[in-house]
Amino acid sequence: MSAPDIRPTVEADLPAITAIYQQAVRExxxxxxxxxxDLTEMTRRYRALVDGGYPYFVAILEGRVAGYAYAGAYRPRPAYRFTVENSIYLNPSFHRRGIGSLLLERLITECEARGFRQMIAVIGDSANAGSIGVHTRGGFKMIGTHPSVGLKFGRWLDTVMMQRDLGEGAGTVPGT
Known part of the structure; x- marks a missing residue:
């Protein structure tokens, strides 16, 4: 298997990204x-992230968008400005090929280069072993679980919180 090309997202990628995310929402x-x-809303979200200084990447394999990853603000309050929350979504046809790990690695590297110090993963569904595994392999530590905070498909779902340092982490204060 050849390695995917991981590159910054361009607007031409958004129809494929939208299809991947729509399937994730539905299923x-x-x-x-x-x-x-819809595509209009996904385009708005993409532009808001990129215009806000956050990275957004796609993995291209076999001529298709195999997955995408981005970072955004963890919370809107200014004290959180050095902390990002990441998201990774894959086309189901490309699961279990290491693409999620490659996207996460690129995202971590770029967030470090942009001066962010912490990355948070808010993983939907504590049964999401794939995402938990990708983040564990990416150096994330388990912070905790929020039990039964989401209701989808007629059942209560947990969120798993994971975190990792970026660059110097909390070892120094930025700008000092």
Whole structure:
């Protein structure tokens, strides 16, 4: 198997990204969104992240968008400005090929280069072994579980919180 090309997302990638995310909303528990957003909304979200200084990548394999990953603000309050939350979604045809790990690795490297110090993963559904495994292999530590905070497909779902340092982490204060 050849390695995917991981590169910054461009707007031409957004129809494929939208299709991947719509399927995740309709069929999965990784996202707690209930109604799949359309291309216009996904384009708005993409632009807001990129214009806000956050990285957004796609993995291209076999001429297709195999998956995507991005980082965004963890919380809106300014004291959180050095902390990002990451998201990774894969086309189901490309699961279990290491693409999620490659996307996460690239995202971590880019977030470190941009001066972020902490990365948080908020993983939908504590049964999401694939995402938990990708993050564990990526150096994340388990922080905790919020039990039964989401209701989707008629059942209560947990969220798993994982975290890792970026760069110097909390070892120094930025700008000092």
């Amino acid at each position: 999965g528990t990784a996202t707690f969104e209930l109604e799949p957003p």
